[in-house]
Every structure is written in structure tokens, then in C-alpha cells.
Amino acid sequence: MKGMTIIVKTVSSWVKILIFLFGIYIIISGHLTPGGGFAGGIIIASSYVLLMLAFGREFVEENLSLPLASKLDCLGAFAFAMIALLGFVFGGTFFVNFLVEKYGQPLELLSAGTIPLSNIAIGVKVGASLFLVVLTLSMFRPDTSSGKKE
Amino acid sequence: MPYALCFLLFMIGLYCAVVKKNMVKIVIGIMIMEYAVNLFLIMLGYRTGGEAPIIDRGHFQSATEFASFVSSSVDPLPQALVLTAIVISLGSLALMISICIKTYEKYGTFDITEIRRLRG
Amino acid sequence: MAEFYILLLFMIIAAIIAVETTNLLSAVICVGAIGFGGSLMFLFLRAPDIAITQIVVEVLGLIILIRATIARDLTFISGDREFFAVVVSVVIIFVVLLAGIRAFETLPDFGTPIFTKVPGAASQTYISEGLAKTGAANLVASVVLDFRAYDTLGEATVLFTSIIGATVILRRKPKKLLEDLD
Numbered sequence: 001m002k003g004m005t006i007i008v009k010t011v012s013s014w015v016k017i018l019i020f021l022f023g024i025y026i027i028i029s030g031h032l033t034p035g036g037g038f039a040g041g042i043i044i045a046s047s048y049v050l051l052m053l054a055f056g057r058e059f060v061e062e063n064l065s066l067p068l069a070s071k072l073d074c075l076g077a078f079a080f081a082m083i084a085l086l087g088f089v090f091g092g093t094f095f096v097n098f099l100v101e102k103y104g105q106p107l108e109l110l111s112a113g114t115i116p117l118s119n120i121a122i123g124v125k126v127g128a129s130l131f132l133v134v135l136t137l138s139m140f141r142p143d144t145s146s147g148k149k150e
Numbered sequence: 151m152p153y154a155l156c157f158l159l160f161m162i163g164l165y166c167a168v169v170k171k172n173m174v175k176i177v178i179g180i181m182i183m184e185y186a187v188n189l190f191l192i193m194l195g196y197r198t199g200g201e202a203p204i205i206d207r208g209h210f211q212s213a214t215e216f217a218s219f220v221s222s223s224v225d226p227l228p229q230a231l232v233l234t235a236i237v238i239s240l241g242s243l244a245l246m247i248s249i250c251i252k253t254y255e256k257y258g259t260f261d262i263t264e265i266r267r268l269r270g
Numbered sequence: 271m272a273e274f275y276i277l278l279l280f281m282i283i284a285a286i287i288a289v290e291t292t293n294l295l296s297a298v299i300c301v302g303a304i305g306f307g308g309s310l311m312f313l314f315l316r317a318p319d320i321a322i323t324q325i326v327v328e329v330l331g332l333i334i335l336i337r338a339t340i341a342r343d344l345t346f347i348s349g350d351r352e353f354f355a356v357v358v359s360v361v362i363i364f365v366v367l368l369a370g371i372r373a374f375e376t377l378p379d380f381g382t383p384i385f386t387k388v389p390g391a392a393s394q395t396y397i398s399e400g401l402a403k404t405g406a407a408n409l410v411a412s413v414v415l416d417f418r419a420y421d422t423l424g425e426a427t428v429l430f431t432s433i434i435g436a437t438v439i440l441r442r443k444p445k446k447l448l449e450d451l452d
Contacts (some may be wrong), residue, residue, distance in 0.1 A: 026322070031406040034204060034318035036414065038237050042326045049333060070437075077430055084423065095419045100405055107207060112406040118415045118422075125426060126237065129433045130330060133244045137337050140251065140440045152380050155278040157370050159285055164366060166289040168359045174294055174339055178301055181331070182285050185308050188324075192315050195393075198381035202316045203409040205401055220398050223409075224316045225383040227393045230413040232320055234425040240327050241432035247338045248436040 003056035012054040019047035027123040031112045037119040041126030048131050057138050066139075069132045076125025083114055083121065152193060160186035173253065173260045177246050184239045188232045195225030203229070273314055281307040294339045302332045319410045392417075 003009065027040030052060045084095045091098040100113035110116075163186060166179030201219065203226040250260070257265050281304050288300035305328030312321040378387050385391035396413055406412040414422055 031408050031411050034202075034408065034410075035322055036233070036319060036408070036411050038233060039319070039323045039326055042237075042240075042323070042330060046326060046330060049330070053333075073430070073433070077426055080423070080426055084419070095423075097404060097416050100403075104405075107205070107407050112404055112412070113416075115404065115406050115411060115415050118419075119411070122422070122426065126429065129429055130240070133433050133436050134330070134333065134337075136437050136440050137244075137248070137251075137334065140442070152274050152278060153374060153377060155275070155282065157374070159278075159282055160370075161363070161367065162282070162285045162289060165363060168362055169356075170289075172294070174335075175289070175297065177335075178288055178297055181301055182288070182304060185281075185304055188320075189308055189311060192312060192317055192320060193380065194377075194384045196315050196381065197383045200316055200383075202318055203397065204318075205407045205409070223397055225385055225393050226396055226400075226409040226413050227385070229317050229320055229410045230418060231421070232317075233323060233410065233414060234421060236320070236323050236327050238425055238428055238432075240331055241429045243331055244334055244436045245432045245439075247334055248439045251338055252439055 003059070004054050008054050012050055016047050016051055019050065020044060023047065023123075023127070027119055028116065029109065030119040031115045032107070032109070037122030038126055040119075041123035042130060044123065044127040045130040045134075049134050052134070052138065057135070061135075064131070066132070066135060069128050069135065072128040073125055073132060076121050076123075076128060079121035080118060080125065083118055087114070153190070156186055156190045156193065159189070171262055173250050173262060176262075177243070177250065180246070181239070181243065184235075188235055188239075191228045191232050191235075195228040197222065197224050200224040274311070277307050277311050277314070281311075295336075298332065298335045298339055301335070302328060305331070319408075 023040045023043035025040075026035035026043060027037055030036035030040065048060060048064060087096040087098050088094045097113040097115070104110035104112075160183055163179045163182030166182065167176050168179075170176055170179065199222070201223050203223045205219070253265065254260060259265070284300045284303040284307065288297045288304070291297050291300070305324065309321050309325040309328070312318075312324055378384060383393075385393040396409060396417060400409045400412045400417075401407065404412040404416045406416070
């Protein structure tokens with residue numbers, strides 16, 4: 001996938017950091033304002049997709065290659081399963097919110113037990129997954145030597 | 151009456167998914183059906199003149215404010231179900247499009263009747 | 271109420287254009303218009319969480335769809351299907367239409383949420399005790415990640431599996447291995 005003109009490259013190099021920061025904000029304050037892990041993760045993935053569309057695929061592959069993206073994907077899913085198992089270890093039931101009322105007041109940023117931690121795990125997982133699928137779709141070169149079956 | 155228009159959107163998507171021959175048109179029909187179903191689920195939980203299900207500091211001024219919020223907020227349960235459904239529809243779209251691309255590489259066309267006749 | 275009808279009419283017209291046009295690129299753009307109208311509908315239906323998720327998902331979905339249709343064979347696919355296929359399609363559409371009309375008679379009016387008609391529904395407990403039991407101010411987040419966290423675990427699994435499936439289908443075997451086997 002080739003890059004684009006110099007205007008698109010300059011503007012997107014300023015804008016990508018704003019999109020990334022906005023995605024992190026939506027993930028972290030998911031228990032106070034609308035948003036949550038899913039929307040924030042997809043926003044983070046789309047900041048990398050913007051970089052891939054503007055600069056070409058090879059530029060992004062040096063920073064966030066395919067094995068690293070799939071490792072981040074597995075790490076996010078593993079962290080989410082770990083939070084569920086820790087609920088079983090500390091609370092007695094699978095997936096119980098074992099950190100509720102241990103720290104912070106309601107309506108503050110530090111509150112609501114395991115919900116912000118789950119949001120961060122899901123955000124990392126969804127972002128890495130969707131970046132992985134767009135990268136794989138752009139790496140696919142059609143094999144012109146095969147041709148139709150007889 | 152809005153329910154009937156949402157059902158009409160679903161029937162348009164079903165017609166496109168069942169009758170058309172182009173593979174990408176079938177995928178588009180499935181996506182239209184998914185949009186219609188998510189819209190229908192959210193419309194089931196709507197209360198006329200209601201509020202969004204988010205509590206902020208203004209609701210804690212007195213006990214009657216909180217009671218009025220409880221009696222006038224919309225249903226949060228269909229919104230939780232639709233949230234996961236929207237993200238799953240993106241995953242299934244990626245899978246369907248990768249199947250279409252691979253089939254185009256092997257047969258050279260998107261037409262499903264041609265693919266059936268080229269059995270080896 | 272007028273804004274609901276205007277947006278629904280916009281979505282229906284965009285859907286009819288997406289189904290009937292022969293140019294694949296126009297069909298993909300019309301699907302984007304349907305998603306955008308849907309996101310505005312969610313905003314008017316007092317669901318801001320869903321509106322944010324729908325608009326970003328639709329943008330990424332458009333990128334994936336355009337990747338499949340651009341630089342491909344965009345010729346006009348015409349001709350009719352076989353007679354048996356047409357008969358089966360008409361029967362399917364008719365059966366779904368009848369089932370839908372039967373189901374609509376049991377729905378409440380638009381504007382009363384459905385949990386007021388079902389006794390013992392869980393939504394009343396979620397609204398009145400959500401903040402006290404979980405400490406989260408966003409009730410939808412507390413339902414998704416605390417009261418019904420099993421569904422989120424299932425959704426993470428389904429997303430994981432479908433992305434792995436898409437990656438495996440699009441894998442390219444290196445040419446050297448195939449030549450070494452001969």
C-alpha cells in the first residue's frame with residue numbers, strides 16, 4: 001500500500017497523536033462518561049490505520065509489526081481472563097467485583113473496583129485485533145500466476 | 151410505527167442477501183440486517199422524554215432528584231447487549247470479506263453461479 | 271418524534287439504493303450512509319455509548335469493505351437465477367414477513383420501555399442499585415462489565431476467533447517450501 005501526498009502526510013502526523021490520546025481518554029473514563037473499552041480500543045486502532053493509509057504499510061510495520069500486534073492481542077485477552085480468575089480467588093465467585101469499595105469514592109476517577117481495569121484490558125485487545133486484521137488485508141497480494149481452474 | 155419502518159429495513163436487507171448473485175452484495179445485505187436488528191433492540195428500551203442512563207453530580211443534590219432519575223431513565227440492558235453485538239458484527243465482516251477476497255483470487259469472479267459450475 | 275421518521279426514511283432510501291445499484295463502490299458508500307443515520311438515531315434514542323461505538327465501527331467497516339471492492343473486477347453481473355432459487359427466495363421472504371407481523375401484535379407502544387410490561391425484570395434493579403453496588407456512574411458500563419460480565423467474556427472470545435480465522439484464510443504460503451517438496 002503506497003503513501004499519499006506531502007499535505008496528507010504532514011497533517012496526519014499532527015493529528016494521529018490527538019486521535020490516540022482521545023482513545024486513551026475514552027477508555028480510562030469509561031465508568032464515568034459514555035464510551036468504555038470497545039469504542040476506545042477501536043479509536044486507537046483507527047489512529048494506526050490512518051498512519052498506514054498516509055505513509056504506506058512498510059512505515060507502520062517497522063513500529064508495530066505483525067507478531068507484536070498479535071502478542072498484544074493475546075495479552076489483552078489473557079489480562080481479562082486473569083481479572084475474572086482473581087475474582088474467583090479473592091471473592092469466592094467467578095467474575096465477582098472484588099475491589100469494589102476498597103478504594104476511591106463513587107463519581108471519582110479512581111472508583112468502581114475492577115471496572116477500569118477490565119476496560120483497559122478490553123481496549124488493548126480490541127485495538128490490537130482490528131489493527132491486525134487491517135494489516136493482514138493490506139499485506140495480501142493477489143497471486144496472479146494461479147488463474148482460473150480448467 | 152417506527153417499529154414497522156425498522157422491520158422494512160430488515161426486509162430490504164433480507165431480500166438483498168437472498169436474491170442477489172454478487173458476493174459483495176450478499177455481504178452488504180447481511181450488514182443491513184445487522185443494523186436493523188441493533189436499531190430495533192434500542193428502540194424497545196426507549197422511554198418518551200427519558201434521560202440517558204448516566205449518573206452525574208446533579209443527581210445527588212437531593213433524594214427526590216435521584217428518585218426522578220430512576221423513574222425517567224431509559225433501559226440500560228438492551229444497550230449493553232447491542233454494544234457487544236456491534237463489535238461482533240465488525241469481526242464477522244472481516245471474516246466474510248477475507249473469504250470473498252480468497253474466492254476472487256481463485257476463480258476470478260464474484261458471481262456465485264459461476265463458482266458453482268466450476269466444480270473440479 | 272419527527273426526527274425519528276426523517277432518519278428512518280433516510281436509512282430506507284439509502285438501503286434501497288445500496289441494494290439496486292450495479293456499481294459496487296456506490297453500494298459501499300450507501301452502506302456508510304446507513305451506518306451514519308443509525309448512529310444519529312442512537313443519539314436521539316438516548317444511547318450515547320452505542321452512538322460512539324457505531325460510528326467508529328462503521329468507519330473501520332467501510333475501510334475493510336473498500337479494500338475488497340477497489341481494483342477488482344467491477345463488471346456488470348446480470349442474468350437471472352434458476353427458477354428453483356427464485357421460488358425458494360420468495361417463500362423465505364414471505365415466511366419471515368408473516369412471522370414478523372405476528373410478533374408485532376404483542377409489542378407495547380413506542381415510548382414505553384419493555385421492562386415495565388414484564389414483572390420482575392432486572393432493569394429496575396440495575397437502575398436503582400447500580401451505583402450503590404458497583405460504584406460506577408455509567409450504568410451501561412456497570413451492566414456490561416459487572417452484572418453481565420460473562421457476555422463480555424463470550425464476546426471477547428468470538429472476536430478473537432473471528433480475527434484468527436481471517437488471518438489464517440489470508441495467509442500466503444512461502445513459495446520456497448512448495449518447490450522443495452517436488
